[in-house]
Amino acid sequence: MSVAAHFSEAYGRPPVAVWAAPGRVNLIGEHTDYNEGFVLPLALDRRTLVAAAPAEGATTVRSSREAEPVAFAAATVVPGEVTGWAAYVAGVVWAFREAGLPVVDLDLFVEGDVPVGAGLSSSASLECAVAVALAELTGTALDLTEVAQLARRAENEFVGAPTGGMDQMAAMHGVADRLVFLDTRSDQVELIPFALAAHGLRLLVIDTRAPHRLVDGQYGARRADCAKAAELLGVPALRDATADSVETLADERLRRRARHVVTEDERVLEVVDRLRAGKDPRTIGPLLAASHASMRDDFEITVPHVDVAAAVAEEAGAHGARMTGGGFGGCVIALVDTETGDRVTDAVTGAYAERGWDAPVVFDAVAADGAGRA
Template identity: 50%
Template sequence: MSAASAASDLFVSLTGAAAAGAWSAPGRVNLIGEHTDYNDGFVFPFATPHRTHVALGEREDGRIRVVSTFDVEPVEVALADLDALFPARRDEIVEWARYPLGVAWALLQATGTDPASVTGVDLAFASDVPVGAGLSSSAAIEGATASALNDTWGLELDRVALAQAGRRAENEAVGAPTGIMDQMASMLGRADAGIFLDCRSLDAVVTDLGFAAAGLELLVMDTRVKHSHATGGYGERRAACERGAELMGVPALRDLSVDDLARAAELMDDVTFRRVKHVVTENQRVLDAVRTLREQGPRAIGGLLDASHTSMRDDFEISVPELDLAVETARAAGAIGARMTGGGFGGAAIALVERDAVTEVSVAVENAFDEAGYSAPHLFTVAPSAGAGRD
């Protein structure tokens, strides 16, 4: 059964009636630019074909109720109580439900809307975005919720404002200190294009990737090693970046260039310096990747993908042995370039591969994992796809 049908069926089982409408939003793959977003830097993600679907119906009692195929116990609160729940009492809400409830709260806050002036809603979710793979299942649920409520409540927010509401929900209602890349990719996606995003200004340039015309595929290698952004490793990296910016006397690491690294090395302990070095060089790699795509085409970005992984492995230290094995094996089997993607500490790696070599590279990775005694990875190709909207 498709996720769209599953959401629709779940809504009927919840309410006994058909939904008034259905919306969906995609996950994302980040082509390059990792941990640069919350440093006001540059990122280059695209939306995946995998989507989270939500079926919505209105109710007359001023309450919001959410349910999901991965937790069929409904969570229900009064819209008027969202302000008291977030962020102070967020732990009273089961974690998955904080995402849609947090988006509702953030939208009401952003627009100054009185909860009494909008209709209550029932929301039923189903998704085919792999959870925990670093493909931003969280941004997909935020994007689907934001699109559905924006339309239903007549808020008339643009896509950037909806992405901002999603980020606020994740930061404050869920408690995960992420940047805005995932939400922007989910809202702004387009077929065979990436979103070159300046995370400070939120200027976004939808940029053709040219994978299809070049006969290339992007292979996702989900290690099935689970991670959670709300736990320590992510927060520690973010704190190190903020410490590095403070030592350098700049608002954010975005304000440093590669030429500043020699001075940074003199001012910082080794760990802080390596965290800073990753972000500064990764920002440059994003700029180089966008320029290279325009000037030389997608086959020329392989070295930048490789360098990005090395930096995340050695300087930011967010890779794991399974990710390293996937990347190294894919390269050895003929990938043009490969890197881990997402927040790290598990999740997925990506490899840019000639279309006729996908099977060969996939088999090599599966065999390598088997020989290492790791659980079998989940391998699939993704094509850049459309962003959030009503279905």
């Protein structure tokens, strides 16, 4: 059943329309966004769909994944009032209101195929789908970046997840066969060619089934370490630090955290330079592998499930593999030749079976368009 049909069944009338926003896969640039650095995600061809129509009295949010609807008043909802998955919806409404933009109560039905808890930003996908729906239904003209900034505020201040702005910017600015090169200090975007099929390549996403949670102490601790390192180095953010200056930090943990951010920014810029110049995307493989090693050794955000997946993928023929997302679980991406993709999948699945782990879920990531009407 389509999301529009679900809406009609739940509310007894059709929706005005259906809006959608993609999840994202970050090719490279992990934990650089809140350090005012560079990231290089793509909008994923898996989306959150939101059917919506104006409502009387209260906003009601439903999903076939959830047993009970959630209701709140658009004019008065505040942080802490709505929790769980519906907080991402309520947070967008609150962010619009806080920005002085009009809000109305809506009936909403949410569906989608962005894996939840896999580090593919299902939350930002939901926020952006709701935001474009609310903007259109209130006649509010916003550019792509403005919508992304409102969605980010919802996640940071209403939900309480201390994430950077990459996820929402990717969901809004994505274009088919393009990467979204984002300078997170200026929010400047450049679209970088990434038509892998033309080069005989695939980008596999290996969902390790080891779920991650960003609203726990680990993500916040890494962010605090980065802020402290920048303070000690006397720079506004680690984006402004140099590799040499980082090595002067006396605290070993802070030194390693800062080293990851500085070298990760350098890797993002190198990948962009190569792809912008039209070089074979295979040449970025070693940079993906170096990124994973840095996340494992310096930033310490990987877990055995992702380390095994990345290592086995490369042993089976991937040009490079790395964890993608906030860490402590989630997904690994592997850049593979078209004809070796199945071999890589089989190798990782076999390695998991040997360890008694649940089988990973593997699919192709294809760069897709950003949020809008479905």
